Amino acid sequence: MTQPIDLRALDLFALCRKGESLAGDVAVRDLPRILAETAAQAPASAPDETFAYTATGFVREEAAEPGAAVAQRLFLDVTVRGRMWLDCQRCLTPYAQPIETSTRFEVVESEEAADAAPMDDDEVDVIAGSKRFSLLELIEDEVLLALPVAPKHDVCPTVHESLVTGSDGEARPEAEPEEEKRPSPFAVLAGLKTRH
Template identity: 30%
Template sequence: MIAGFPGKFFQMSAFVIDAFEFCRNDGHREGVTPVAEMSRLAADCADKSGSISWTIQGGKTKQGYPSLTLAVAGTVQLVCQRCLQPFGHDIDSSTMLVLGKDDADADEIEEILDDESIDVIVGSHACDIRDLLEDEALLALPQAPKHEVCPDTKLMDGLKSEKVSPFAALKSLKPE
């Protein structure tokens, strides 16, 4: 809940902004959201613990297009793809989103900017910033999460020792 604004209704709508107005007024918001409240992110995590700190800043590009700069940071629990154990993964990511009025406008802006590091999206007068922030957190996750060095390799060692060559049975077929 936001100080000075009691009630669940405002809490739910506090994250819905007019993106164009937010950019025009150089709007700024920041906060911390539990991973448990980000259903798509939580589904990719080992558990729902942790939280994501975030900021969103409205403004304009050098060319005058409305833009939102998003930043997310925090630690989430992922499952290591090597040892299958959970581990803390640090997220620290930011991006700039440039807003177009519609698909055609967004395509035109993208061509003019010609910058792969900037994403151009269709803006909205009723934009839920939670979706944008969760998207940024999801994009910051590795495709194949793994420890730098797995702490417990017993499971992997056990699998390796049980591994039998698919050609071992052929030895018995070999004529002597």
Template identity: 45%
Template sequence: MTQNPGKPASPADLRALDIYDFAENKRQAAGALRVSQMPRMLAEVPAEAPEDDTVFTWQGEGSTQPELQDDGTEAPQPYLRLAVHGSVWLTCQRCLSPYSQHLDVDATYRIVATEEEADEYPLDEDEIEVIVGSRQFDLVDLIEEELLLSLPLVPKHSVCPEVHESLLSGSVEGEAEESGEEEAEKPNPFAVLEKLKTSGPEGKKH
């Protein structure tokens, strides 16, 4: 893979990226990924979407920062910055119709050698994430993971064009059930009269 600054990289190269070389040599790369190249993202797209294979653009930049080691010396620590932008079709949970959701990712990662190092990294660094590096690093998988994490918990239009009829009927049924419960709680006046009729004469003193 040729990773000159600003030169696009192909998806095949991105699945076997020497991320240490990328960081140590402060390389840059940019490109585009289609949703069809990310199976987990594609699974989020509704079948009735006008377009299922939208495009996300991405930019990656490697760097190093000197950090103090356990032995008291300083050594360069590899970092990766990743930005991803684009839109994906999702199902609105309010009207049940597809809509286009824009997603933005801008993340900085500290690259460590092992899972143990990643687990030991302090969690108070809110702006820095930790990833385990590799000479065969799958950058596409990282991009897909970040996009999945960026999906809204409850996908919905800012303003729905219309409300789905199943939701309307559901609300009507819900109201009917509630009113039925309220009626059940109220005493039946005819039942009260019936009780008075049957118990009245017996309880009457002559």
């Protein structure tokens, strides 16, 4: 019988070097920062909902220059899929926000190496590996980064339908809040000029 994998203390270097892949589900209740962001009025089942994840390690061998020793670069592909209960900023009721992320990480030896890595590759994020790496924390980070800045329903259930769609049934863009009407400085000057 194989030993269950501890997602809080994973040998990330070994996973990448062996080209292994992990897949499973993580419950919201096991992700404290996600639980803290969950809408207060979310359904009672919200902590039992899960995020499906995959984590696949691989090695890429590269020679920096002709004749140089071949360097091994370690990579980890992580996908996370699920949903999270958030408060709608428009109607203040909870709704389920779908979450789907896919990120490639280069795994380096230390925090110093991660900090020193060039930031010119938008396709790959750099993380410091460890023999006791928390994949749970990485999954949690990915979910938090995928959250919308201003969470809201596509169509709020408590806003009257006529406010969201036009008479032709086409969705209208949300009206921007009107800025406070300030008189034009030129109009003020013109008013001063006519008084004399």
